[in-house]
Amino acid sequence: MRQNPARRTALLDAAIEVLARDGSRGLTLRSVDKEAGVPTGTTTNYFANRAELLRQIMARTHERLTPDPVQMAETMKAAPSRELTATLLRQLVERMRGDRSSHLAMLELRLEATRRPELQADLTTTFADMLKSNIDWHLEVGLPGDRATVLQLYLAMLGVIVDDLTVPGLLQPYGIDKIVDDLVDRSLPES
Structure with a gap:
């Protein structure tokens, strides 16, 4: 997994936007790539799977709130x-x-x-x-x-x-x- 904290945060912020706009069914690793404006596959480099992304979204929303x-x-x-x-x-x-x-x-x-x-x-x-x-x-x-x-x-x-x-x-x-x-x-x- 990649360790660039700024990129990870940007991906999580993009994931929050996707989740808020499109709901859970619309949240895919690819949709996060698109929202963040990064090459396809970037999110996969930072999060092992969707479940890990969801857990980290939870932590990031807590930070933001x-x-x-x-x-x-x-x-x-x-x-x-x-x-x-x-x-x-x-x-x-x-x-x-x-x-x-x-x-x-x-x-x-x-x-x-x-x-x-x-x-x-x-x-x-x-x-x-x-x-x-x-x-x-x-x-x-x-x-x-x-x-x-x-x-x-x-x-x-x-x-x-x-x-x-x-x-x-x-x-x-x-x-x-x-x-x-x-x-x-x-x-x-x-x-």
């Missing part, structure tokens, strides 16, 4: 509060809208995992680790709410993200900011 540390540090200058929680949730929606392809690719990976037990095991481990890290971080920085509350926020925001990605007009009449504010108000009542 991780908040910018500088922006996060700036946001976290505010005191832990319900308002800060709402700000963080709105920023999550902004990141999703800023990188729709990564979120759509993750949805495609979830669907593909229903047919591939090995991918389901990888996804379950990855998502469980991310959820645990998010809950732990929420509690460590002193944001309001307990583990169960953070889990409820996660589940609610996942629904918001899926709807915004797949049927964006559905929630438009309600307004994402209002949805987030209502969610925070109901999940984290004032003390």
